[in-house]
Amino acid sequence: YQLPKVYKALEFFGLETGAFSQLTQKYMTENFNPKTPDREGVRYYSYGATVEPSLWSMFRQSHRIIERLEGPNDGLVSVESAKWGTYKGTLKDVSHLDLINWTNRLRWYVWELTGNKRK
Numbered sequence: 001y002q003l004p005k006v007y008k009a010l011e012f013f014g015l016e017t018g019a020f021s022q023l024t025q026k027y028m029t030e031n032f033n034p035k036t037p038d039r040e041g042v043r044y045y046s047y048g049a050t051v052e053p054s055l056w057s058m059f060r061q062s063h064r065i066i067e068r069l070e071g072p073n074d075g076l077v078s079v080e081s082a083k084w085g086t087y088k089g090t091l092k093d094v095s096h097l098d099l100i101n102w103t104n105r106l107r108w109y110v111w112e113l114t115g116n117k118r119k
Contacts, residue, residue, distance in 0.1 A: 028081075044085025049074035049094040059095055074099060 007017040021027060038044060050072040053060040059075025070078035076096035091099075097106075 023076075025081075038085070045088050046082055046084040046086070047088050047091055048072075048077070048079035048082035049091040049096070049099055050079060051075055051093055051095040051098075053095070057095070059097075 007020065010017050022032070051059070051063070051074050053063045053075055057063075057075065063073060063075045066073040066076070066078050070080050072079045072090070074082075074094060074096040079090050
């Protein structure tokens with residue numbers, strides 16, 4: 001019930017909030033999934049991930065909320081929500097940033113900021 005106020009505050013500071021509304025069960029159930037049906041003849045596979053965020057992790061709070069509502073998660077997506085088609089398994093100690101390869105990008109960025117070249 002507080003989210004609209006949070007969105008308005010973020011927008012006041014010039015931060016885009018449109019994508020946040022797409023990160024809900026309601027949006028996925030009522031909008032995305034009906035508009036994105038499986039195609040006949042296409043095989044679908046999925047993996048989930050779990051992580052125990054460190055004290056300094058940006059996913060610490062979101063992980064706690066999702067874990068309370070849906071169980072094990074990668075800090076942003078629960079294992080249950082990740083299941084689509086044939087579920088291949090759950091990756092352990094893998095955050096959402098690891099899954100989308102941002103962890104390496106951030107490491108490379110910091111590495112290059114310190115004057116090193118990526119090989």
